[in-house]
Amino acid sequence: MKLKIFKYDPAMDAESRYIEHEVPFKDKMTLLEAIVWVHENKEMIAFDYSCHGRMCGRCAMMLDGTPVLACCAPITNKDHTVEPLKGHTVIRDLIVDKSAFGDRLSKQYQRIRTEPIKPGEINKFDAAVAPTIYDMANCTRCGVCDAGCPVLAEKPSQYAGPATMLAIAYRFLDSYDQADRELEAVSKGLYHCIMCGNCDKVCQRFEIKHVEAWKMLRAAAEKRNLKPSYAK
Numbered sequence: 085m086k087l088k089i090f091k092y093d094p095a096m097d098a099e100s101r102y103i104e105h106e107v108p109f110k111d112k113m114t115l116l117e118a119i120v121w122v123h124e125n126k127e128m129i130a131f132d133y134s135c136h137g138r139m140c141g142r143c144a145m146m147l148d149g150t151p152v153l154a155c156c157a158p159i160t161n162k163d164h165t166v167e168p169l170k171g172h173t174v175i176r177d178l179i180v181d182k183s184a185f186g187d188r189l190s191k192q193y194q195r196i197r198t199e200p201i202k203p204g205e206i207n208k209f210d211a212a213v214a215p216t217i218y219d220m221a222n223c224t225r226c227g228v229c230d231a232g233c234p235v236l237a238e239k240p241s242q243y244a245g246p247a248t249m250l251a252i253a254y255r256f257l258d259s260y261d262q263a264d265r266e267l268e269a270v271s272k273g274l275y276h277c278i279m280c281g282n283c284d285k286v287c288q289r290f291e292i293k294h295v296e297a298w299k300m301l302r303a304a305a306e307k308r309n310l311k312p313s314y315a316k
């Protein structure tokens with residue numbers, strides 16, 4: 085099996101290139117295992133990982149044009165192309181700078197209150213939505229969903245992307261949040277989403293149901309007549 089791997093060190097290289105190496109294939113091999121083999125036996129590659137089990141999101145990258153978590157992406161005994169995660173500046177080889185994305189998302193996840201929580205509100209969490217909100221909390225903020233979103237690629241100024249939309253949906257379900265999340269979702273492009281489900285397909289946190297969350301936000305928006313005219 086051959087791996088064609090993106091190489092680029094902005095401090096040294098005028099432009100990016102690809103290296104190619106034959107890798108001994110084994111059954112149930114993951115992309116991460118194949119990269120580690122090349123790194124240890126053929127040529128040094130800059131790449132990132134930690135948990136080995138879809139928890140940390142650090143190994144996000146592109147495999148044959150599809151965003152994956154390398155630690156749980158199976159590879160076949162064929163030739164494969166490995167590139168850095170789409171949508172971010174390359175720091176080196178397969179490592180990208182996700183700091184702006186992470187900062188934006190952390191801000192988006194903040195609970196907004198116009199007044200402090202009152203004693204009577206404590207333990208008034210809506211139990212019916214708890215399973216959904218706990219599932220959403222599994223998002224590792226790896227950026228794979230955004231890298232796989234065709235609408236974000238085409239209309240980044242109109243659609244904030246699935247990672248941001250999930251953060252909005254999360255706070256929409258939070259009984260203690262006081263921001264207008266339906267309005268925020270619509271203003272950040274909820275109706276530009278084409279509901280293709282690619283975010284669900286590429287996300288390795290299978291508990292998260294992105295399209296279901298968008299449907300929930302749309303239903304809430306429509307109850308308030310917030311559906312934009314371009315979507316009618």
Ligand code: FES
Pocket residue numbers: 132133134135136137138139140141142143144153154155156
């Ligand atoms: S190494 Fe943590 S998600 Fe892949």
